[in-house]
Amino acid sequence: MKKVLLTISLSLTALVQAQNYVHQAIIINEGYFDYATNTIVEPVTIGSYNPANQTYQVVDTLEGMRFASDLIIDGNFYYVAADSKIFKMDLNTHQEVASVSCQGVRNLGIYQNKLVATRGEYLVSFDSYLHVYNTSTLSLIQAIDTISGPKWAAQNIVIDGSSAYIAVNNGYEWGNEKGIIGKLDLNNLSYGNEVDLGPDGKNPDNLLKSGAFLYTVNNKDWSGASVSKVALDGTSNSTLNLQSVGTGCGTSALRDDKLVYQISMETALIEFDINLMNSNGPLAGHSLNYYELAQEPISGQLYTSETDFFSFGKIHIFDDNNNELSNFNVGISPGTIVFDVRSSAGIAPIENTVNIYPNPAVDYLNVSVEGLKRIYDFSGKLLIESIATTLDITMLNQGIYLLNVNGVNQQFIKR
Numbered sequence: 001m002k003k004v005l006l007t008i009s010l011s012l013t014a015l016v017q018a019q020n021y022v023h024q025a026i027i028i029n030e031g032y033f034d035y036a037t038n039t040i041v042e043p044v045t046i047g048s049y050n051p052a053n054q055t056y057q058v059v060d061t062l063e064g065m066r067f068a069s070d071l072i073i074d075g076n077f078y079y080v081a082a083d084s085k086i087f088k089m090d091l092n093t094h095q096e097v098a099s100v101s102c103q104g105v106r107n108l109g110i111y112q113n114k115l116v117a118t119r120g121e122y123l124v125s126f127d128s129y130l131h132v133y134n135t136s137t138l139s140l141i142q143a144i145d146t147i148s149g150p151k152w153a154a155q156n157i158v159i160d161g162s163s164a165y166i167a168v169n170n171g172y173e174w175g176n177e178k179g180i181i182g183k184l185d186l187n188n189l190s191y192g193n194e195v196d197l198g199p200d201g202k203n204p205d206n207l208l209k210s211g212a213f214l215y216t217v218n219n220k221d222w223s224g225a226s227v228s229k230v231a232l233d234g235t236s237n238s239t240l241n242l243q244s245v246g247t248g249c250g251t252s253a254l255r256d257d258k259l260v261y262q263i264s265m266e267t268a269l270i271e272f273d274i275n276l277m278n279s280n281g282p283l284a285g286h287s288l289n290y291y292e293l294a295q296e297p298i299s300g301q302l303y304t305s306e307t308d309f310f311s312f313g314k315i316h317i318f319d320d321n322n323n324e325l326s327n328f329n330v331g332i333s334p335g336t337i338v339f340d341v342r343s344s345a346g347i348a349p350i351e352n353t354v355n356i357y358p359n360p361a362v363d364y365l366n367v368s369v370e371g372l373k374r375i376y377d378f379s380g381k382l383l384i385e386s387i388a389t390t391l392d393i394t395m396l397n398q399g400i401y402l403l404n405v406n407g408v409n410q411q412f413i414k415r
Contacts, residue, residue, distance in 0.1 A: 019343075019380065020298055020341050020342065020343055021298060021341070021342060021343075022051050022296055022297075022298050022299075022339050022340065022341055022342075023050075023340045023341070023342045024048045024049060024050055024051075024339075024340045025048070025049040025051065025296070025303065025337055025338070025339050025340070026046065026047070026048055026049075026071060026073070026078065026337075026338050026339075026340060027046070027047040027048075027049060027305075027315065027330055027331075027334050027336070027337050028044070028045075028046060028068045028070075028071050028080065028334070028335055028336040028337075029044065029045045029046070029047060029313055029330055029331025029332055029333060029334050029335075030044060030067045030068055030069075030332070030333035030334075030335045031043050031044045031045065031065075031066075031067065031068075031331065031332055031333060032309065032310045032332050032333065033066040033067060040064070040065075040066060041310070042310075042331070042332045043061050043062065043063055043064075043065070044061070044062040044065045044066075044067060044068045044082055044083075045058050045060065045061050045062070045331045046058070046059050046060045046061075046062070046071075046080070046089070046094065047059060047330050047331060047334075048094065049315070049328065049330075051296075051372055052371050052372045052406050053370065053371050053372075053406070054326060054328070054372075054387060056315075056328050056329070056330060058331065059094035060089065060094050060095075060096070062080070062082050062085075062087065065082040065083040065084070065085065066083045067082070067083055067333075068080055068081065068082035068083065068335070068336070069081050069082070069083075069105070069106050069107065069335070069336070070106065070107045070108050070336055071108075071336050071338050072108045072109065072110060072338070073091065073338055073340060074110045074135060075091075076090065076091050076092065077089060077090060077091055077097060077135075078091055078338070078340075079108055079110070079115060079135075081102075081105040081106060081107060081108050081117065082105070083105070084101060084102065084103045084104070084105070085099050085100065085101055085102060085105070086099065086100050086102050086105055086108070086115070086117060086133065086138060087099045088135075088138055091340060098137065098138045099138065100133060100138040100139075100140070102117055102119065102131060103119070103121065103124075103126075104119040104120055104121035104124060104126060104153075105117050105118070105119055105131075106118045106119060106120050106153075106154070106155050107154075107155055107156050107157050108157065109157035109158070109159045109164050110135060110159065111159050111162060111164065111186040112186075113134055113135050113136060114132050114133070114134070114135065114141065114186055115132065115133040115134070115135045115138070116130070116131075116132055116157055116159075116164050116184065116186070117130070117131045117132075117133065118130060118153075118154035118155055118156070118157060118166060118167075119131065119153065119154065120152075120153025120154060120155060120169075120170075120171065120172055121153070121172060122172040123172070124172075126146075126153075127143075127145055127146060128143035128144055128145050128146065128149065129144075129146065129149065129150045129151075129152065129153055129154045129168075130143075130144040130149045130150055130154060130166065130184065130191065131143050131144070132144070132189060141189070142189050144184075144189065144191055148190075148191060149182075149184075149191045150166060150168045150180075150182055150191070151168075152168055152169075152170035152173070152178050152180075153168070153169065153170050153171060153172050153173070154166050154167060154168045154169070154182075155167050155168075155169055155171065155204070155205070155207075156204065156205075156206055156207035156216075157207070158207050158208070158209045158214060159186075160209060160232060162185065162186045162187050163183055163184065163185060163186065164183070164184040164186055165181055165182070165183055165184075165207065165209075165214055165232075166181065166182040166183070166184060166191075167180075167181055167204040167206075167207040167216060168180040168181070168182055168194075169202070169203045169204050169205070170203075171203050171205070171219070174222075175221065177202040177203040177219075177220070177221055177222075178202060178203070179196065179197035179198065179199075179201035179202040179203060179204055179216075179218060179228070180194050180195065180196055180197065181194065181195045181197065181204070181207070181214060181216070181230055182194045182195075193234065195230055195234060195237055197216065197218070197228045197230070197237065197239055198237075198239055200218070200220065200224075200226050200239045200241055201216065201218050201220075201226060201228040201239040202218060202219075202220050202221060203218055203219040203220055203221065203222070204216035204217065204218050204219075204228070205217055205218065205219050205252075206252045206253075208252075208253075208254050208259070209232075210254060210257065210274055212231060212232050212233070213229055213230065213231055213232065213274075214229075214230045214231075214232060215227060215228065215229055215230075215254075215259065215274055216228045216230075217252040217259070217261055218239070224241065224242075224243065225241075225242040225243050225261075225263065226239050226240060226241045226242055227239070227240050227242060227259065227272060227274075227277070228240075229274070229277060238277070240277050240278075242261075242263075242272075242279070243263055251264070251290055251291065251292070251293060252293060253293035253294055253295060253302075254274075254295065255271075255293075255295045255300075255302060256295070256300065257273075257274065257275065258271050258272065258273060258274065258280070259271070259272040259273075259274050260272070260283070260293060260302075261293075262289070262290055262293075265289060266289065267286070267287050267288055267289050268282040268283075268286065269282060269283045269286035269290070269293075269304075270282050270283070271283050283322050284322055285318065285321075285322030285323060285324065286304075286318075286322060288304070288306050288316070289306070290304045290305060290306060291305045291306065291307050291309075291333065291334065291335055292304070292305040292334060292335050292336060292337055293305075294337040294338070294339075296339055297339060297341060298339075298341065299382070299385055300319075300320055301317050301318060301319060301320075301325065302317070302318045302322075303315055303316070303317055303337050304316045304317075304318065305330075305334035305335070305337065307332060307333045307334060309332065309333050310332065311332065312329070312332065313329070313330045313331050313332050313333060313334040314327055314328070314329050314330065314334075315327060315328055315330055315334060315337070325387075326387070354367065354368060354369055354403075354405050354408045354410050355367075355368035356368070356403060356410050356412055359412045359413060360412070360413035360414065360415040361393060361412060361413070361414060361415065362414075362415050363392070363393065363394050364390055364391065364392060364393065364394075365390070365391045365393050365403070365412060366389065366390050366391075367389050367390075367391065367403070367405060368389075369389075369405055369406070370387075370389070371387070371405050371406040372385065372386075372387055372405070372406070373385070373386050373387070373388070373391060373403060373404070373405050374403070374404045374405075375391070375393070375396075375401050375402070375403050375404075376401065376402045376404065377399070377401060383396065383401070384396075393414055396414045397414065398414055398415065399413070399414055400412075400413055400414075401413075401414060
């Protein structure tokens with residue numbers, strides 16, 4: 001019996017160590033720019049949240065930027081789109097590695113050594129709304145002009161294989177909003193195959209991919225909201241009107257196989273079935289007006305941001321059942337949340353640094369250290385996730401399980 005237990009324990013340790021985990025959530029706080037006085041009241045900051053010990057810290061300030069609009073991680077670096085510049089930052093130290101001027105930069109996408117950037121700005125016309133840079137040096141590879149590329153302001157980007165899908169909304173020219181999805185071949189940098197979403201699909205504010213389809217959440221002419229569904233191969237294109245009020249700035253996200261969104265100035269979080277293209281209605285547990293929504297890819301937790309855009313910012317974290325797990329204060333206008341996912345392979349378990357008792361256990365398991373605790377079964381399935389030091393394990397069946405705390409693994413037996 002001891003031999004069997006030892007074999008299972010070693011297998012569990014190797015299994016959990018090889019799994020991915022969220023090292024940090026990086027948050028862009030857009031700050032507060034007073035357009036009436038042309039003054040930066042609160043600067044753009046970048047914050048890092050450690051989910052293991054639930055600590056948040058500001059890691060950089062982007063001086064002179066009126067706002068920031070996107071962040072994307074690639075390898076050991078991340079790239080920030082901020083007002084008139086693109087910044088390349090070290091993922092571990094958060095030090096600036098390089099930067100390049102790009103007025104009106106909006107969103108970013110990466111394929112191999114190419115960084116794709118969309119552009120758009122209120123009352124400003126550009127001769128190129130789509131730039132491609134070298135990820136290493138941030139040198140410009142190509143500015144795709146308005147003859148061969150998008151003719152109007154562009155925003156969101158989805159990378160699928162060697163293709164970049166571009167949402168063209170012209171959202172800064174009131175009364176002349178567009179609803180177009182273009183396709184950029186990332187091998188030869190040729191643009192084309194535009195799909196017009198029709199009169200009800202104008203002004204796509206978010207572009208998302210699930211399976212073989214692209215989805216856009218549209219603000220139309222700011223007087224209504226809709227969802228469009230477009231096949232990647234271009235064979236189908238449909239749009240469904242949602243409400244006669246817009247969804248605001250980016251308050252939508254994919255959550256597993258559902259779309260969650262919020263109408264501007266409202267507090268209900270609505271779930272939308274993207275396969276059936278119909279609404280499941282509002283979700284219980286949500287009563288705040290959000291600015292940003294993002295699903296953490298490992299645990300499935302939903303991160304939401306709350307702000308009044310001039311005095312505070314806060315992140316709220318919800319589980320699958322829409323119970324609020326925690327919240328923490330950040331900078332003003334937290335508008336982008338991304339997750340730094342890493343492999344736990346190579347993290348050595350230090351068995352004597354975590355004490356668990358009793359072992360075997362029946363109803364509760366006590367853990368001697370602070371931090372995020374995860375309990376797995378022998379197949380590697382995550383069963384319990386908690387920050388408590390006393391874990392309720394009454395729902396577990398008899399058997400052998402593995403507890404992971406801050407990269408440290410311990411085996412225990414449920415009696």
